[in-house]
Amino acid sequence: MTYKLYNSPGTGSACVQAALTEIGAPFELVDIDYDGGDLQSDWFTKINPRQQLPTLQLPDGSVMTESAAILLHLADAHPEAGLAPKPGTSERAQTNRWLLFAATNLYEGELRRGYSDRYSTDPSHASGIEAAATDYTRRHYRLIEDEVGEGPYLFGTDFGIVDVYVWMLMNWFEDPAWMRAEIPKLVRMAESIMARPNLAAVHVAHFGEGLGGPE
Ligand SMILES: N[C@@H](CCC(=O)N[C@@H](CS)C(=O)NCC(=O)O)C(=O)O
Missing domain, CATH: 3.40.30.10 (Glutaredoxin)
Known part of the structure; x- marks a missing residue:
């Protein structure tokens, strides 16, 4: 199988x-x-x-x-x-850290943005939940941006699972202008993924042309 x-x-x-x-x-x-x-x-x-x-x-x-x-x-x-460092190493600890950081903050932030009606029994709260989730998500993108170096990937030249995870989440954020202004290193990482020979077609199949919606 x-x-x-x-x-x-x-x-x-x-x-x-x-x-x-x-x-x-x-x-x-x-x-x-x-x-x-x-x-x-x-x-x-x-x-x-x-x-x-x-x-x-x-x-x-x-x-x-x-x-x-x-x-x-x-x-x-x-x-x-080579999508993650060997388990038990300090490098792997950082992979685990940032993958879980993205899963618990960015992915969850996107769910609150996209399904805001699920987070209150009062439908009138939905727009406030969505707005707060957008601020929350932006804050957590900035925290990753502050951590990364010259790239092109989040851990330098080594491409891996945290990169594909954050690339996917950035495509959901659908605010390329904000991303280019506020998290340029993450944008460079996402565009490096979109240019990888194996992944260009995967990007288009899931998200169409460009990063995170129309510019
Ligand atoms: N914690 C889950 C979240 C998965 C999730 O929310 N997936 C969305 C699609 S991106 C979904 O299937 N939503 C359907 C629903 O919740 O009704 C994970 O990281 O895999």
Whole structure:
């Protein structure tokens, strides 16, 4: 068996497809109709009771969910691809740190922005939740920007799982003007990913042309 990635364009599946593509591991894409009820269907709920993407079936048939955990697993299962430093090293500690930082702050910030109606029982709160989440997300992007050096990737010249994760999240933020002004090093990283021979097509399949929506 090969990997089976349940996929819908522009969702959290993007970072997993990017990692699998860079690894060069064979994988099958299973199209999910995101707004058409596939996530809530009986067949998909049996695979992922949380009814979310990304969902990845491993070659042994077991199922992985949670984007950050999936990326860490793929990096460890395919060390020859060099997508993360060796477990137990200080370099790996920084990979774990920033991947989890992005998962718990940026990804969650995007969910509050995109699904603000889910964060209060009072519909009149939705716009305030979205606005606060945008500020929160910006603050956490700035904190990563302050940490990174000359790049082109977040940890210098070594490309890896934190890069593909932050690239995906930046495409959701949909404010290229703010990103270019406030987080230029992250923009350079994302554009370096978009230019990678293996990933250019993955970028277009998920996000179309350009970074994070129309300029
Ligand atoms: N903590 C999860 C979040 C996954 C998530 O929220 N995925 C979105 C797509 S990007 C989803 O499937 N949402 C459907 C829903 O929550 O109804 C992860 O990191 O994988």
